[in-house]
Amino acid sequence: MSHTIRVTCAIIFKDQKVLCAQRSEKMSLPLKWEFPGGKIEDGESPEQSLIREIKEELNLEIEILREFQSYTHDYNNGKVIELIPFLARHIGGDLELKEHKQVIWKEIGNLKKLDWAEADIPILEDLLAWCRA
Numbered sequence: 001m002s003h004t005i006r007v008t009c010a011i012i013f014k015d016q017k018v019l020c021a022q023r024s025e026k027m028s029l030p031l032k033w034e035f036p037g038g039k040i041e042d043g044e045s046p047e048q049s050l051i052r053e054i055k056e057e058l059n060l061e062i063e064i065l066r067e068f069q070s071y072t073h074d075y076n077n078g079k080v081i082e083l084i085p086f087l088a089r090h091i092g093g094d095l096e097l098k099e100h101k102q103v104i105w106k107e108i109g110n111l112k113k114l115d116w117a118e119a120d121i122p123i124l125e126d127l128l129a130w131c132r133a
């Protein structure tokens, strides 16, 4: 049985748009789109992990507003991840790309046009439902 990796990700809003990040060719899941974030390290809370990862990867400071439902996804390659999403707001720092190929701010209605990492699909659906409610 595979060990589940706990990963946090941030849904960052600005002017009705959401920050979407494209993984680089060198990363696993190359060129897939994701909500930025990363693995929770020992001794970290999910929130601490996310704030650290977003600073490391994008040089952005964020404030976490709320947690959304998390989902566990089996990539059938030995990797099972629990993806824990948080709604967040940009409070400081200028965007710098440290790992990703690119990031874009995307309108809610256009989010589904991107080629998302499989684990993100249920989170995307929940986000769209939450925005419609």
Ligand SMILES: Nc1nc2c([nH]c(=O)n2[C@@H]2O[C@H](COP(=O)(O)OP(=O)(O)OP(=O)(O)O)[C@@H](O)[C@H]2O)c(=O)[nH]1
Residues within 6 Å of the ligand: 007, 008, 009, 027, 028, 029, 033, 034, 035, 036, 037, 038, 039, 081, 083, 117, 118, 119, 120
């Ligand atoms: N940050 C983030 N990771 C995601 C998302 N969806 C998804 O499947 N993942 C997976 O969750 C893991 C997050 O790891 P990471 O970002 O900290 O580090 P990494 O790319 O070096 O991971 P790797 O060692 O698997 O290549 C990766 O395996 C990544 O493919 C997402 O929306 N955001």
